[in-house]
Amino acid sequence: MADENNSLKEEEEKVKPEYGAVACEGVEVKLDEMKPDEMKPVEVKPDEMKPVEMKPVEVKLDEMKPDEMKPVEVKPVEVKPDEMKPVEVKLDEVKPVEVKLDEVKPVEVKADKVKADEEKPAEEKRAEEDEEWMKMEVEMGADSYSEDVSSEEPELDLSLLELTVDREKCRHIRRQYRQLIYTVQQHREDIVNTASDTLTEALEEANVLFDGVSRTREAALDAQFLVLASDLGKEKAKQLNSDMNSFNYVAFCDLLFSFVGLNWIEDEFEELSDCGDSVALSFWEAVHKESMCWIKQAETFHFIFGSFKAEPSTRKRRLEYKRAHKMEENGDMPTKLRKLDVHANQETTEKEVERILGLLQTYFQKYPDTPVSYFEFVIDPHSFSRTVENIFYVSFIIRDGFARIRLDQDRLPVLEPTNINKVDEDTDASSYSRKQGVISLSLQDWKNIVSTFEISEAMIKNTY
Amino acid sequence: MLQKPRNGACASAQAHSSRDLGPVGDTGVLNVSSGPSSSKDTLNSSSQGSHSSQTATYPGLRTQKQLELKVAELVQFLLIKDQKKMPIKRTGILKHVIRDYKDIFPDLLKLAVERLEYVFGYKLVELEPKRNTYILVNALEPLEEDASVRGDQGTPTTGLLMIILGLIFMNGNGIAESEVWDFLQRLGVYPTRKHFIFGDPKKLITEDFVRQRYLEYQRIPHTDPAEYQFQWGPRTNLETSKMKVLKFVAKVHNQDPTDWPAQYCEALVDEENRASPELSGPILSS
Numbered sequence: 001m002a003d004e005n006n007s008l009k010e011e012e013e014k015v016k017p018e019y020g021a022v023a024c025e026g027v028e029v030k031l032d033e034m035k036p037d038e039m040k041p042v043e044v045k046p047d048e049m050k051p052v053e054m055k056p057v058e059v060k061l062d063e064m065k066p067d068e069m070k071p072v073e074v075k076p077v078e079v080k081p082d083e084m085k086p087v088e089v090k091l092d093e094v095k096p097v098e099v100k101l102d103e104v105k106p107v108e109v110k111a112d113k114v115k116a117d118e119e120k121p122a123e124e125k126r127a128e129e130d131e132e133w134m135k136m137e138v139e140m141g142a143d144s145y146s147e148d149v150s151s152e153e154p155e156l157d158l159s160l161l162e163l164t165v166d167r168e169k170c171r172h173i174r175r176q177y178r179q180l181i182y183t184v185q186q187h188r189e190d191i192v193n194t195a196s197d198t199l200t201e202a203l204e205e206a207n208v209l210f211d212g213v214s215r216t217r218e219a220a221l222d223a224q225f226l227v228l229a230s231d232l233g234k235e236k237a238k239q240l241n242s243d244m245n246s247f248n249y250v251a252f253c254d255l256l257f258s259f260v261g262l263n264w265i266e267d268e269f270e271e272l273s274d275c276g277d278s279v280a281l282s283f284w285e286a287v288h289k290e291s292m293c294w295i296k297q298a299e300t301f302h303f304i305f306g307s308f309k310a311e312p313s314t315r316k317r318r319l320e321y322k323r324a325h326k327m328e329e330n331g332d333m334p335t336k337l338r339k340l341d342v343h344a345n346q347e348t349t350e351k352e353v354e355r356i357l358g359l360l361q362t363y364f365q366k367y368p369d370t371p372v373s374y375f376e377f378v379i380d381p382h383s384f385s386r387t388v389e390n391i392f393y394v395s396f397i398i399r400d401g402f403a404r405i406r407l408d409q410d411r412l413p414v415l416e417p418t419n420i421n422k423v424d425e426d427t428d429a430s431s432y433s434r435k436q437g438v439i440s441l442s443l444q445d446w447k448n449i450v451s452t453f454e455i456s457e458a459m460i461k462n463t464y
Numbered sequence: 465m466l467q468k469p470r471n472g473a474c475a476s477a478q479a480h481s482s483r484d485l486g487p488v489g490d491t492g493v494l495n496v497s498s499g500p501s502s503s504k505d506t507l508n509s510s511s512q513g514s515h516s517s518q519t520a521t522y523p524g525l526r527t528q529k530q531l532e533l534k535v536a537e538l539v540q541f542l543l544i545k546d547q548k549k550m551p552i553k554r555t556g557i558l559k560h561v562i563r564d565y566k567d568i569f570p571d572l573l574k575l576a577v578e579r580l581e582y583v584f585g586y587k588l589v590e591l592e593p594k595r596n597t598y599i600l601v602n603a604l605e606p607l608e609e610d611a612s613v614r615g616d617q618g619t620p621t622t623g624l625l626m627i628i629l630g631l632i633f634m635n636g637n638g639i640a641e642s643e644v645w646d647f648l649q650r651l652g653v654y655p656t657r658k659h660f661i662f663g664d665p666k667k668l669i670t671e672d673f674v675r676q677r678y679l680e681y682q683r684i685p686h687t688d689p690a691e692y693q694f695q696w697g698p699r700t701n702l703e704t705s706k707m708k709v710l711k712f713v714a715k716v717h718n719q720d721p722t723d724w725p726a727q728y729c730e731a732l733v734d735e736e737n738r739a740s741p742e743l744s745g746p747i748l749s750s
Contacts, residue, residue: 185686185688188687227686228686231685231686238636249631249643249646249647250650251717252630252631252634252647252713252716252717253647253650253651255716255717255718256627256651256716259715259716259718277660280652280660280661281660281661283651284620284623284624284661285620285623286623287620287623287624287626287627288620288621288622288623289620289623290623290626290712290715290716291622291623291625291626291627291712292606292622293606293607293608294606294626294704294708294709294711294712295606295622295625295626295703295704295708296601296602296603296604296605296606296703296704297601297602297622297703298546298586298600298601298602299602300546300547300549300618301543301544301546301547302547
């Protein structure tokens, strides 16, 4: 017995000097089962807020697991009902320690109680613990403590009941705290900006809630709420200051317009964006000009003829342009252009030529021995540029010898197929005097031809 | 030291073009004259530097011409780096311009500073003490008559900046981002809409101005969803002052700065602080 007492005393003394009381008005934190590295002080900073009447209440720590004990500024502790295990505290681990800044209270009573506990049956151990705590509170009640601490002579049944009810109560309290914090955060704007009593009411509610707090978890939530409330209080105080100076934004805005000389804006248009771009530009330039008189900006240095390395800047400009396009635009989306492969020009020409040759040969197969009028073949009544392209491609056909062009009776050019069988004539073809013809076609000519020949649709159909 | 009599001679000569090499000039004695305020100390220290550099680096002997070139390069570097208005880092200077002239970097910088001041009228100022970033500030007070002559370079962002600075100051040196946007929307500037002058206004204000150190953009604690607030950045305090911003606001209102007593008092205090510890201010200290 004595040994145990001594060991307990030693441990108490070991622990005592390390931890001080909570830096809050009259709140004491008793720690049992504490390990030096877990215990972090509860920091509450009430700065610039209304003095809150916080009744001093003891906070008990029944079960302290390493991960649960967190500093107050952290988000509320996630409590799962499973975590609330019944306290299985062995006698050895029980270190009822009373921690205080100034006073050093005698600890003998605890030792006696512990001694007494040994003799009692195991199932009452837990109850005894609580009993001890209550006794402790009574002892320390010498200072200004609340009266809701249980009576001096607790009965075992009552204490047992209280313990089971405690869990529910604590959960309820935590829920209420979280709700309070949530509502205050949601109405943050409202609280800060209006002259309402919402903040005071919330604080009073927290006060009431705090009466029922008996464990660190709830105390942590309470401290979190306190930090939030004090932040809001600080903002409210700031608001108070600035109201005295009465800087009116709307007036500033309107005066900016009148300063620039755009007095009529308020009457005719709602916003600056409704007016034309030039008006807005002149507004911003005027403001800029005036601002330059009040700020000692160094003018940026640019070479007159530019510097050599132009590449980086264009790359940046392109990026900015892309980024600007990602945003919402007032205007319509620009019509997307198809990517033109400029390098495939050579193949395109050949392909086109082959295609047109195919068309021509089909025609000749359909209508053998009838030369087709050149104009009818080439002209596209809907597109002048297509017409020119067709002429270009047909010239290739003629050059390669797949068709022939000659003037018919009416002195109009016609296209004739050449006989591919006559291979012999190939050598002769070269001996033929190469005749060259230059066809010039202006827009007016094209229109005239279309109307004269009454060409309604192009013979050379396009794929696209 | 053979240099001394030469120094006496060239001190009276033109500020920076002392082509005096002296009898040992062909071996490349470091002969740096530091303008009208030439002090023998810098010359001696620089000559000592050259002696030490002779042993340290291979191109230890530097001709006057090389130094002139280096200073000119440095001035040009600083001017061009300032185009974007981003703070210039000392490491950048050392890496791109100075390179192997590191040992005489302080002297080179000093010369460059003087050149910038006398030729261009710009001051090279350290942005924050001991952070080794510099900015160029106009040494001349802006005149209203010059407004028409001043070039239109780039977009007129200074107007927007000044408005925001005014908002911040009149609101007690800090303003929430949401309030800034409420105000700017009345002027047709939206955070999500493309502006035909400013492009992306949100990026301009929350990123560009912050990177240029005109504004500070900080998160307000305990807000969810996160909200931010604006404050004056270090560059603002160097380029303008509370009194000037107040005068700008007063001019727009066509009123007197004294009509806002709290802000006026604050601005007066600020002016006093600027006036008295002038020497210990953010002057270039290499």
